[in-house]
Amino acid sequence: MSSQPNTTKIPFSIAHTQQPVRLIELPPAILSLINSDERPTLKIKAAAALPPSQSHNASSTSDHAVLCTADKTFSLRQVHSSNTTFLLTPTASCDSPSSGEVTVTSTVTSYLELLPLPSIADARDLLRPHLLPYPSPPPSPGTRKSRTQLARDTPISDAEFNHAWDSLGAFEHDGCCYIPTPSSLLAAVKEAFTSAAAERITICAKSPFSPDLVLGCIDEDVEIPRPLIVAALASVCDCAEDGWRLNESRCIEATGRWVLQEWHEMGKGDMLYIAFSKIWKSVVPDGCARLCCLDAIKVCWLVGCAEVRLVNS
Numbered sequence: 197m198s199s200q201p202n203t204t205k206i207p208f209s210i211a212h213t214q215q216p217v218r219l220i221e222l223p224p225a226i227l228s229l230i231n232s233d234e235r236p237t238l239k240i241k242a243a244a245a246l247p248p249s250q251s252h253n254a255s256s257t258s259d260h261a262v263l264c265t266a267d268k269t270f271s272l273r274q275v276h277s278s279n280t281t282f283l284l285t286p287t288a289s290c291d292s293p294s295s296g297e298v299t300v301t302s303t304v305t306s307y308l309e310l311l312p313l314p315s316i317a318d319a320r321d322l323l324r325p326h327l328l329p330y331p332s333p334p335p336s337p338g339t340r341k342s343r344t345q346l347a348r349d350t351p352i353s354d355a356e357f358n359h360a361w362d363s364l365g366a367f368e369h370d371g372c373c374y375i376p377t378p379s380s381l382l383a384a385v386k387e388a389f390t391s392a393a394a395e396r397i398t399i400c401a402k403s404p405f406s407p408d409l410v411l412g413c414i415d416e417d418v419e420i421p422r423p424l425i426v427a428a429l430a431s432v433c434d435c436a437e438d439g440w441r442l443n444e445s446r447c448i449e450a451t452g453r454w455v456l457q458e459w460h461e462m463g464k465g466d467m468l469y470i471a472f473s474k475i476w477k478s479v480v481p482d483g484c485a486r487l488c489c490l491d492a493i494k495v496c497w498l499v500g501c502a503e504v505r506l507v508n509s
Contacts, residue, residue, distance in 0.1 A: 206297070206298060207297035207298070208297070208298055208300075209297065209298075209299050209300070210299070210300040210303070211299050211300060211301050214300075214301065214302055214303055215283075215301050215302045216302070217283055217302040217304060218304075218307070218308060219281070219304055219307040219308065220272075220307065220308045220310065221275075221307055221308065221309050221310065222310065223270070223310050223312060225268070225312065226238070226263075226265070226270070226310060229265060236265055236266055237266070238263060238264070238265060239263070239264045240261055240262070240263050240264075240272070241261065241262055241263075241264060241348075241349070241350070241351040241352075242260070242261040242262075242351060260272065260273075260351075261351070262313075262351045262352070263310055264351075264352065264353040264354070265353060266353060266354055266355060267353050267354070267355035267356070268312065268313075268353055269313045269351070269352050269353050269356060270310040270311060270312050270313065271310070271311040271312075271313055272308050272309075272310060273308065273309045273310075273311060274306055274307075274308055274309075275306060275307055275308070275309045276305060276306045277305060277306060277307065280303060280304070280305055281303075281304040281305075281307075282300045282302070282303060282304075283300065283301055283302035283303075283304065284298045284299065284300060284301065285299060285301050319352050319356050319357070319359070319360035320360045320363060320364055322350050322351070322352060322360070323346070323350065323357075323360050323361065323364060323366065324364070324375065326341060326346055326350075326373060327364070327366055327373050327374060327375035328372060328373065328374050328375070329374070329375055329376075329377055330367075330369075330374035330375065330376050330377060330380050330421075330424060331377070331380060332374075334370060334372050335372065337371075340371045340372050341372070341373060342368060342371050342372075342373070343361070343366075343368040343373055346373055362430065362431075365381065365427045365428065365430075365431050366427065367421070367423040367424050367426070367427040368423055369421040369423050369424065374424070376424055376427065376428065377458075377461070378453075378454040378455075378457035378458040378461065379454075379458045379461075380420075380424060381428050381431070381450075381454050382451065382454050382455065382458060382479055383420060384420055384424050384425045384427075384428035384429075385425075385428045385429065385432060385447075385451065385479060386478070386479045387414060387418060387420055387425065388410050388414070388425050388428065388429055389479070389480070389481050391410065391413040391414045391415070392405070392410045392413055393481070393482065394413065395413040397409060397410060397413065399442050399481050400441075400442050400444075400481065400483055400484075401441055401442050401443065401444050402441070403441070404436060404438045404439030404440060404441050405439050405440055405441075406439055406440070407426055407429055407430075407440055410425075410429070411425060411426070431446075431450055432446055432447035432450050432451070433447075442481065442484075444484055444487060445487075445492065447480060447481075447484060448480065448484060448487050448488060448492040448493070449492055449493045449494075451476060451479045451480055452472075452476050452488065452492060452493040452495075452496075453493055453495050453496075454479075455472060455475050455476050455479070456472070456495065456496050456504065456506040457506065459472075459506070460506045466503035466504065466505045467503060467504045467505075468502060468503055468504075469498065469502055469503060469504050470502070472504045473488060476488045490504070494507075495507045
């Protein structure tokens with residue numbers, strides 16, 4: 197073994213002006229996407245601040261930034277390290293002799309960690325504070341937010357946003373985003389079913405239909421927004437390549453629930469079963485009226501022998 201001391205030294209210096217750099221530790225799921233042939237678009241989002249009156253409704257993902265793929269959301273968290281990471285750049289070009297000197301252009305003591313969120317159970321809660329109940333007066337032009345703007349500002353992936361949007365029955369009208377009330381949903385589906393029947397368009401589980409064809413049957417004087425009618429139909433239908441088909445069980449459950457919710461929101465008590473059944477059957481397509489029975493919905497119970505009560509009312 198040589199007793200000569202190692203005299204090899206690498207010239208090392210730290211640049212006076214440091215470049216701001218943030219390091220992100222990529223989980224395998226993100227790394228595989230980046231290395232795939234079709235590289236995805238990754239988005240970093242942060243929720244817009246809510247008014248003080250709505251801050252108590254803020255969800256668990258509304259107070260920090262997230263990174264989104266097309267269908268997944270990852271929480272971004274800053275992690276401080278006890279070790280310092282130096283980022284270097286070469287001091288000489290490949291064509292010129294190198295002195296071996298290295299210069300630190302960035303000093304990093306923390307990095308961003310990506311934590312996968314397996315599910316966004318509160319995705320609908322993220323949207324609700326930004327959706328106006330319909331009908332309600334539209335906001336001033338400067339405060340309106342379209343669906344595109346809302347999707348851009350909501351800290352979830354596009355797929356999760358679309359799923360939450362559809363499950364709420366939300367729709368866009370005149371540059372504003374709305375969530376329909378039970379009464380507006382009832383009016384929308386009843387208008388669609390009645391207008392389609394008048395033009396001999398069959399809306400049922402067996403025959404596919406075009407929502408555009410149904411919209412074309414509705415009189416121009418009807419003031420119900422067309423996007424609301426589409427959203428209401430989508431909530432009771434299944435979408436297929438050859439058209440939409442009525443989901444009878446979902447239609448029966450949804451319309452019965454809307455009737456009871458509308459009654460409850462008017463501040464009334466228990467509803468007479470005869471009145472409830474009459475309104476319920478008047479909303480659904482003729483071929484589905486026979487399916488309107490209390491066993492089809494789970495949000496109510498029979499009080500005594502003659503009244504229906506909404507669960508949790």
